[in-house]
Amino acid sequence: MIRRIALVAGLAALFGWTAMGRMDAVVQAKSVEFGSPAAQPSRMDADGSIIEDWGKLTFTVAGEGIPATGPVSVEAIKLDGVVPAAIRRATRGPLAITTTAFRSPTYPAGTDVVTLQIKNTTARPVSAKLGVPLPDGARVGRRTVMLAGRIILTLPMPVEVDVKKREWGSDDDSTPMPGWGKPDVPCDPAFRNIRAGMNGVPIVYRFSVQPGSSHDVVLGLCESHWESSGMRPVILTVEGASPLTVDPLARWGRHKPGALLFAGKDENGDGTLVVSALPAPGAPDRNPILNVIWMFPSGTNPNLEQVILGRMNAAATRMVDVGGPNDQSLYLAGKAEYNLSLPANGSTELAFFVGAVGGSAPMPGKSGWTVETLRKAAIDVNRDWKDR
Ligand SMILES: [Ca+2]
Ligand SMILES: [Ca+2]
Numbered sequence: 001m002i003r004r005i006a007l008v009a010g011l012a013a014l015f016g017w018t019a020m021g022r023m024d025a026v027v028q029a030k031s032v033e034f035g036s037p038a039a040q041p042s043r044m045d046a047d048g049s050i051i052e053d054w055g056k057l058t059f060t061v062a063g064e065g066i067p068a069t070g071p072v073s074v075e076a077i078k079l080d081g082v083v084p085a086a087i088r089r090a091t092r093g094p095l096a097i098t099t100t101a102f103r104s105p106t107y108p109a110g111t112d113v114v115t116l117q118i119k120n121t122t123a124r125p126v127s128a129k130l131g132v133p134l135p136d137g138a139r140v141g142r143r144t145v146m147l148a149g150r151i152i153l154t155l156p157m158p159v160e161v162d163v164k165k166r167e168w169g170s171d172d173d174s175t176p177m178p179g180w181g182k183p184d185v186p187c188d189p190a191f192r193n194i195r196a197g198m199n200g201v202p203i204v205y206r207f208s209v210q211p212g213s214s215h216d217v218v219l220g221l222c223e224s225h226w227e228s229s230g231m232r233p234v235i236l237t238v239e240g241a242s243p244l245t246v247d248p249l250a251r252w253g254r255h256k257p258g259a260l261l262f263a264g265k266d267e268n269g270d271g272t273l274v275v276s277a278l279p280a281p282g283a284p285d286r287n288p289i290l291n292v293i294w295m296f297p298s299g300t301n302p303n304l305e306q307v308i309l310g311r312m313n314a315a316a317t318r319m320v321d322v323g324g325p326n327d328q329s330l331y332l333a334g335k336a337e338y339n340l341s342l343p344a345n346g347s348t349e350l351a352f353f354v355g356a357v358g359g360s361a362p363m364p365g366k367s368g369w370t371v372e373t374l375r376k377a378a379i380d381v382n383r384d385w386k387d388r
Contacts, residue, residue, distance in 0.1 A: 001358060002281055002324045003057065003073075007131060008184070008232075010230075011126060015319065016106070020192065022354070023286035025219050027369045029044045029075065030074060030076055031043050031044060031046050031048055031051075031074065032044045032075065032076045032084075032086035033084075034076075034085050034101055034102055034103055034112075034379055035075075035084065035103045035110070036103045036104075036105045036110050036378070036382075037318075037381060037382065038384070038385075039103065039105070039109075039110055039357070040344065040357045041084075041103070042101070042112050042354075042357070043084035043086075044088060044357050045074070045099055045136055046072075046074055047072065047074075048072060048074060048090065048099055048252065049358075050090035050101055050112065050114055050201040050354060051256040052112070052152070052252070052354060052355070052356060052357070053356075053357050053358060054148075054150065054152045054355065055135040055146055055147075055152075055304075057114065057153065057352070057354055058132075058133055058210055059110065059116060059130060059131065059132060060098070060129075060130070060131035060132075060133065060154075060335075061092055061095065061097065061128055061129070061130055061131075061314070062128065063127050063128040063129055064090050064127065064297070065093055065094060066093045066094065066095060066124065066126070067092060067093045068129060068155045068272050069092075070090055070091045070093065071090065071091050072088065072089070072090045073088070073089050073090075073138045074086060074087070074088045074093035075087050077087075077100075077123070079100070079375070079378070079379075080379050082103070082335045082379055082382040082383050082386060083102050083375070083378045083379055083382050084102065084103075084382070085100055085101060085102035086100070086101045086102075086113045087099065087100050087101075087188065088100075093127050094118060094120055094121055094122040094124075094352075095118055095121070095126065095128065095172070096118075096119045096121050097116065097117070097118050097344075098116075098117040098119075098120055099114065099115070099117075099121075100115045100117075101114045101115075101126045102375070102378055103115065103356060103378060104369075104375065104378045104380065105372035105377055105381040106359070106362060106369065106374070107356055108359060109355070109356055109358050109359020109360070110356045110357065110359055111352070111353050111354065111355070111359070111361050111362060111369070111374060111377040112353075112354040112355075112356045113161075113351065113352075113353060113371060113374050113378075114351070114352045114354055114374065115349060115350070115351045115352075116349065116350045116351075116352075117128075117347060117348075117349045117372065118130070118340065118342065118347060118348050118349075118350075119342075119345075119347035120192060120342035120344065120345060120346050120347065121345070122344065122345070123181070123345065124344055125341065125342065125343050125344055125346075126341075126342045127340070127342075128259060128339075128340045128342065129337055129338070129339055129340070130204060130338045130340055130350070131335050131336070131337050131339065132155075132336040132337070132352075133322075133333065133335050134151075134153075134163070134333060134335060134336060135297055135333055136151075136329065136331070136333040137162070137207075137271070137328075137329030137331055138152070138334065139331060139346060140159070140163055140203065140336065141158075142157050142158040142159070143157075143158060143363075143364045144361075144364070145155070145336070145381045146173060146364065147327060148175060148176075148200060149174070149175060149201065150355050150358075150359070151353060151355055151360040151361045151362075152354065152355045152360075152362045153204070153353070153354055153355070153361060153363065154352065154353040154362070154363070154364045155330065155336060155352065155364075156350040156351050157312070157350075159336045159337070159338065161339075163331050163332065163334035164331075164332040164334065165330050165331060165332065166328060166330055166331070166332060167207070167208045168206065168207040168208060168318060168320070168328075168330070169205065169206065169328045169329045169330035169331070170195065170199060170203070170204065170205055170322075170327065170328070171205065171206050171233070171329075171330040172197070172202055172204040172276075172333075173197075173200075173201045173206045173228070174196060174197045174201060174203040174204075174283075175192070175195060175196050175198050176193070176194075176195050176197065176322075176323040176324075176327060177194050177196055177322055177323055177360060178192070178193045178324065178325075179192055179193065179257075180192070180193070180196070180224060180225075180289075180323070181193065181194055181222045181224050181257075181291055182224040182255050183222050183224075183255055183256065183257045184255040184256070184259065185255075185256060187257040187308050187309060187310070188220075188257075188292065188308065188309065188310030188313070188326070189220075189310075189321075189322035190291065190292040190310070190319070190320075190324055191220055191222045191257045191291045191292060191308075191323070192291075192324075193288050193291070193321055193322065193323035193324035194222075194290060194291050194322060194323045195289070195290055195322050195327075196251060196276065196287045196288070196289050197278070197288045197289075198211055198287050199286065199287070200279045201286075202276050202277065202373075203277040203278075203288055203290045203322075203356075204275070204276045204280045204286065205274070205276070205277060205293060205320065205322075205334070206272050206273070206274055206275075207272065207273045207274075207275070207295065209266050209271060209272065209273045209274060210266070210271070210272060211266060211269045211270065211271040212265070212266050212269045212293060212322055213265035213266055213273075213298070214263065214264065214265045214266075214298035215238070215264045215273060215295050215296065215297070215298055215317070216261060216262070216264070216295070216296040216298075216299070216300045216301060216302065217241075217261070217262045217263075217264040217273075217275060217293065217294070217295050217298065217306065218237070218259050218260065218261050218262070218292075218293075218294040218295075218296070218302060218307050219259065219262065219277075219290065219292070219293055220234050220259045220291045220292030220294070220308065221234070221246065221252075221257070221258050221259075221260075221262050221290065221291050221292070222246040222248065222252075222255065222256065222258065222288065222291050222336075223248040223249040223252075223254060223255075223256075223289070224254065224255050225285075226254070226285065227249075227254055227374070228246050228247050228249070229249045229250030230247060230284070230362055231249065231283070231284050231285045232247065232248070232249070232283060232284075232285040232287070232288075233246065233279075233280035233283050234246055234247075234277050234278070234279065234280060234283075234288045234289065234290075235277070235278040235279070235280050236246070236260060236262070236276075236277070236290075237274075237276045237277075238262035238273070238274075238275050238277070239264055239265065239266060239267055239274045240263065240264050240265025240266065240267040240273075241262040241263050241264055241271050241294055242263070244260055244262075245280050246258075246260060247280075248289075252311045256306070257291070257308050259292075259304045259307050259308050260304075260323060261301070261302070261304060264295075264299070275293055276291040276357040277289065277340055283334065286387045290322045291322055291323075292319070292320065292321060292322055293318070293319070293320040293322060294307055294313075294316045294318070294319050295317050295318040295319070296312070296316055296319075297310040297317060297319060300315065300370075302315070307340070309356065346377065349384070351371045355368070356359065356381075
């Protein structure tokens with residue numbers, strides 16, 4: 001695949017070489033955009049990082065005899081003569097690392113295909129650790145990295161990651177929607193921000209608690225979209241308590257904050273209390289919402305009117321303004337790591353699919369997309385565009 005790359009050297013690079021008059025000159029690094037016709041492009045930064053709307057994809061390489069830095073160049077190229085791509089060439093001691101990135105026009109938002117070729121240029125074997133830092137809030141499956149309901153990255157091989165967890169946080173693919181709630185009576189401002197489980201995904205929070213302990217949990221809701229009842233019934237669950245189905249509009253009215261009390265308990269004794277909001281079966285609007293969570297010591301039996309007004313906040317052991325500024329993911333930033341063994345003069349190639357501009361990367365094994373078909377689709381769309 002790399003052999004077929006038609007190199008289109010940037011003018012700045014040519015100028016840099018000529019002016020310095022040395023073939024071994026380090027090309028002035030610059031950032032390179034790549035994308036599909038008429039789509040918002042992604043960018044490879046001068047250091048080789050891929051810049052996406054969800055964050056930055058960077059690779060780290062470490063190991064014995066591998067220096068921490070080395071020469072790097074980033075250039076714009078055309079794959080197969082038509083596909084705009086960015087290429088990074090880096091030398092790190094015994095390793096020559098080539099990173100190629102292009103956009104494939106998958107429906108609807110496109111996928112960035114990032115390929116890493118790591119070559120051992122020496123006559124002795126080299127062991128290296130390839131690291132992929134993951135953003136705060138990323139949920140890592142065996143082959144996918146999810147962030148806010150999107151597959152932002154697929155991994156070329158299953159990975160064991162050590163992602164540290166917070167004391168509490170959201171553990172789902174729901175979407176924070178600050179300012180969605182418009183309560184028109186006095187209440188805690190936390191009712192204004194919500195999470196919504198778009199397309200019916202559950203809203204789930206996990207709280208670290210004393211194993212087996214009991215807690216009074218109050219869940220706050222305020223419907224600010226629908227005007228008639230029956231549209232968005234939601235099932236609220238707190239571990240250890242019976243689930244409640246509530247239609248906030250029928251129960252409290254539009255733009256009216258409401259609250260429900262649950263006798264929660266860490267029933268399975270795993271030191272975590274789980275709280276969730278799910279769509280009720282048959283709900284015309286399948287997107288559950290949740291506005292506020294309060295957790296009180298067991299037996300507090302708080303007055304719900306006072307809770308809604310925010311007057312019990314000081315007595316709460318936890319208060320979560322769901323979808324608000326202090327809301328957080330359960331997961332801290334982590335790192336996926338691979339151990340690579342490169343024989344003398346051997347090389348390996350790893351491909352990552354990256355969600356571009358608001359989209360999701362295709363699920364490995366569950367979609368028909370491979371590096372080859374993604375590249376073919378990119379060639380086709382760029383050729384068609386050129387021929388128009
Ligand atoms: Ca539990
Ligand atoms: Ca809130």
